Structure formats: structure tokens, C-alpha cells
Amino acid sequence: MLSLELLDTVPNVDTTILKLAECWKNWRGERLIPLRQDVRPEALGSALSGICIYEVIAPDEVIIRLESGVIRSLTSESAKGANVIAMTPEEDRAIRIERYQNTLFTPCGMLGRGDLKFAKGKVVDMLSIFLPVAEEVDGPARFVYVGQQVISTNDWKEDEMSVVSDLAHEFHYVDIGAGYPSANSACA
Template sequence: MTLPHRSSLHPQPPQNLEAAFGGARREGGVEALLSDDSRQLLAAWKSWRSKRLLPHRRDMDLVSIARLMPRLVLLEAFSPQRMIFRLAGTEIETVAGLRLMGRDHIAMAQPDQRAARSRLLWGAATQPCGALAFHPISHPDSGRPHQIETFVLPVLPDDSTAPMQLIGLAAHLPVLEAGSHVTRPLEYAGARPHFLDIGGGIPA
């Protein structure tokens, strides 16, 4: 069940979203794949939404997940081609080797990876649903294979004219030597995205 939007390029949740979907809560096997940190984010997100389908931005209590803050991001989903960082934790920026605030998450991907990144994140924002991905990298210091996990959940903006938001977490970030960082944008392991049904279904 995909949320109706007034504009496909600027997704807006309907004002009666909570009434439309009530307290439906169906979760699939994807939850079993989550790391402990992602599970903590999911548990906090569930407490923020209470009996509604989605929490609003004002419902987010980041103090309750303060331990995760260095690995959190907040994205604004303007369109499938435009997802802007509004928050990026210090550990994520250290691994990336640059400031992420205000940057376009889709444009930062390699051209052949943008469609996969867009499908996962836009699907999470507009279905709405959770989205999980795994990213294989070579450790910048040792060269050994390493895998980063990313997990995002949708959040309603407080302003009904603003775009949908995604709160996300990066787990299993590599421990790096001073001045080292990942030199290539994250790619996706496998072609099948992992969507988590939070009550509104998952993308086809």
C-alpha cells in the first residue's frame, strides 16, 4: 500500500495518514537481519510512533538513543533523485572523510549505483517502510573485506508542506587510523533490497 502524494517529485504525507492506516504492524523476516544497533533504532522508532503508522519529527527523542548519535543520519526525501543530509553523525563523516550536511545522498553515489540507492530510499519514504542494505568495502587501512550495514525508517515532517524524512543508522563502521577514510561511495551487496514492513506494506 503506497502512500498517495500530491506530487511525485515532492512527497507529502496525507493529513489523515494515521487514521488511514491505524495501528497496523506487520513485520517480516528482515528484522532478523538487523544488527543490535539497528534493532535499538527500530525499538526507539516504534516507541515514537506509538499506535500510529509513523512518528512525526517532533516525536523523535534522540536522547533515548544518544549512544547511536555518532552513527545516525537524517535525510529529506525531495525526489528519487534528491535526498539531502540534514544530520550526519561524527563517525559517519569521519569514515566518509567529508562533511555531509546539505549534500545530496543520491548524487554522491557512483552513477551505476544511483538507481539502487534511489529505489531503496525512495521506497522507504513513499511506501512507507523500513529499508536495510549491506555495503561491501575494502578496509582503507588493511585492505581486508569489510561490510557496513545501513538501516533507515520514515518520519513525518512537522510541516505538512515539507518533504518526508528518513532517520538512518550506519552499523559496523570500520575503525580507521587517523586521517584515513573510505575513498569510494558505498555500493550495494546484491540486487535485492531488504524492505521492512512497518504496517504499510513494501514496494513491489
């Protein structure tokens, strides 16, 4: 388990992830999670190119509303509007759904390192932080802001956006002030 204050001790964490965590804490002020109206993307500076925004419509519908420039530079197509759950191998979908639900309803953050596998064989090792954002005061989180960084790739050429997003092989929930998902959770 991990807290926001310890992010800088995690191997390979770069400024994109640290900057999103810092801005996210500023946006939330005294609240547990920030409101969407308080988000100031310009505060991210150059880290903005590594940010994605996901909207959770339903447990099995997590839509990419803003894709990061990092991902866009690796593909020949846009992922905007794609469902993250549909990009997950069938056998891993229940765990991915549970992780997003835990992020929204505990609430907590997630830090994960995993592979994106593209159509023509490109594999990108990514480290990402996921932080919840609410639409309204006292409302549940509905958005997830994601800071992404490439750890390594086997090819920098553009590839098709037909992506398989494996579950993170290194995964931690991040305590944002409400603790961690219950021990009864299958992926806690």
C-alpha cells in the same frame, strides 16, 4: 522480506540499529510512521553516534542533514549537505532512487549491507537500517533516519570524504505495517 520484530534475528545487527528501531516504534505511537516533532533524539542514548538523518527533497536529491559520528570518525571532512544520490555510481542511481521512493511512499523500512569506498582506498563494510519520518500528520514521509554500524574496514585512518556508496549487496525491505513495495518495483 523482514519485519521490525525480526531485526534481532539478522546476523551482525548491533545495538545502534536495534535501538533506532525501538525508539522509532515508540515515536510513532499509533501512527504508521512518526512525525518529526515526536522524535526524541535523547532516547537513543549512546546509539545517537550511529545515526544519520537524510532529507528527501526530490527523487534525485537526498541530502545528509545529520551525519553519524561513525562516519565522521572515518573521514577528514563532513558529509553534511552532501547528496546521497550523487555519491552513488551512475549505473546504480535509478535503483537507489527507487529504493528511497519505496521507503517514503509504501512506506517501509530498508535494511542493507554495502560498501562505502573512500578517496584514498579505504573500504568500509556497513550495515544500515533506514526508517521514514513525516513532517506533518497525513503528510508523506520526507525524512529518513538511518542507523549505521561498521562491520569491517581495511583501514581506520581518516580518509577524504569523496565517497562512493555502492548499492547494498545484501538488501531487504522492512515491513513497518504497510507491507512491502509492489512486486512491479524493479528492486522489490
